[in-house]
Amino acid sequence: MLDNTTSLNDPTTTTTADTTQRNGFHVTLTAKDAAQLATPDAEFKLQTWEDLQTIIAENRIADLKRVPSDLRRYLKWSEETKKEYGSIKDFILQERLKWTDLTPKDPVAFRCEEDTKILLNDWPYGNAKGIYHLVVWTKASIDTCPPLGDLTPESRQLIQEYVSSTFNALVGDENVLWFKNWASIQSVRSVEHVHVLVRNCTEEHLAGWVGEEAARVAVKRFG
Numbered sequence: 001m002l003d004n005t006t007s008l009n010d011p012t013t014t015t016t017a018d019t020t021q022r023n024g025f026h027v028t029l030t031a032k033d034a035a036q037l038a039t040p041d042a043e044f045k046l047q048t049w050e051d052l053q054t055i056i057a058e059n060r061i062a063d064l065k066r067v068p069s070d071l072r073r074y075l076k077w078s079e080e081t082k083k084e085y086g087s088i089k090d091f092i093l094q095e096r097l098k099w100t101d102l103t104p105k106d107p108v109a110f111r112c113e114e115d116t117k118i119l120l121n122d123w124p125y126g127n128a129k130g131i132y133h134l135v136v137w138t139k140a141s142i143d144t145c146p147p148l149g150d151l152t153p154e155s156r157q158l159i160q161e162y163v164s165s166t167f168n169a170l171v172g173d174e175n176v177l178w179f180k181n182w183a184s185i186q187s188v189r190s191v192e193h194v195h196v197l198v199r200n201c202t203e204e205h206l207a208g209w210v211g212e213e214a215a216r217v218a219v220k221r222f223g
Contacts, residue, residue, distance in 0.1 A: 032062070033075070039068045046128045049177075049199055056179045059150070067126040074123045089191055092137075102139050102191065109140040109192065110162040118166075118196075120214045124222070127197070132218050134196045134209060136162070142192045148182045155180075159194055166209070167198055175200045 029037070044067055047055075055063050066074060078088060085091040093099050097117055106112035117137045124133035142159070143152045151159070159178065167176045177197040198205075203223075206215035 029075075032065075033071065036065060036068050036071050041067055041069050044068055044126060046126050048128050049131060052127065052131070052177055052197060056177050059179075061179055061181055064125045066123070070123065070126065077123075092191060097137055097191075099139070104139040104141075107140055109138040109142050109158060110136070111140075115139040118209045120210045120218050121195070127222075130199050130223060132198045132201065132206065132222055134198065136166075136194045136196060138192045138194075140192065142180070142194075144182075150182050151180055163194070163196060167196055170205055170208075171198060171201045 044065075046067075047064070052064075055061070065071075081088060081091050085094065093102075096119055099117075104112065104115045106115060110116050115138055119135050119137065121133040121135050127133065143155045144150060145152055159180065163176060163178045164173075167178075175198060178194055180194045203215050203219050206218050209215075210218070
């Protein structure tokens with residue numbers, strides 16, 4: 001599953017078209033992405049569990065980063081996917097979620113199993129080995145606060161209850177983190193989703209969340 005985070009995190013801060021052309025993209029890069037692409041993979045520090053805890057606790061979601069070479073591939077993939085499907089959202093709906101109707105059976109997020117799907121993130125951040133990045137998708141809306149689209153206290157509690165019962169109950173509170181991108185930095189808008197990071201889980205746990213095939217892929221890539 002693609003990272004429902006965007007690589008274009010700050011739409012107000014961009015680099016020059018020259019930088020964009022040097023990197024082979026037909027999009028205007030943000031200053032953050034340009035800096036990432038200029039960093040060799042060997043100099044990139046993988047984000048540890050402690051790093052992630054701090055970033056999420058301080059709600060500095062825009063500070064999450066991909067490995068530079070992964071970011072380059074992600075930008076290229078995004079451009080090609082938009083050309084083929086029209087948008088990242090359409091790709092996700094058609095190829096990953098297999099949803100043709102976004103009308104929820106229950107207006108409350110996560111309460112109806114048919115309205116909810118957990119997928120492995122195809123384009124995770126540059127996290128340390130053993131950290132699995134999952135994405136929980138829901139057809140129901142999740143209330144946010146303008147103008148940036150951060151969560152309301154009620155929405156935060158709703159998500160925490162779902163995450164606790166689905167993930168924490170199996171692997172422990174100390175092995176689960178979650179966050180939801182502000183609406184202003186999402187790459188897949190209008191399809192609600194929450195990011196969940198899990199460690200110290202078994203392949204069987206993963207299979208229960210994302211299916212056996214995706215679990216095998218996850219263990220091979222990130223275990």
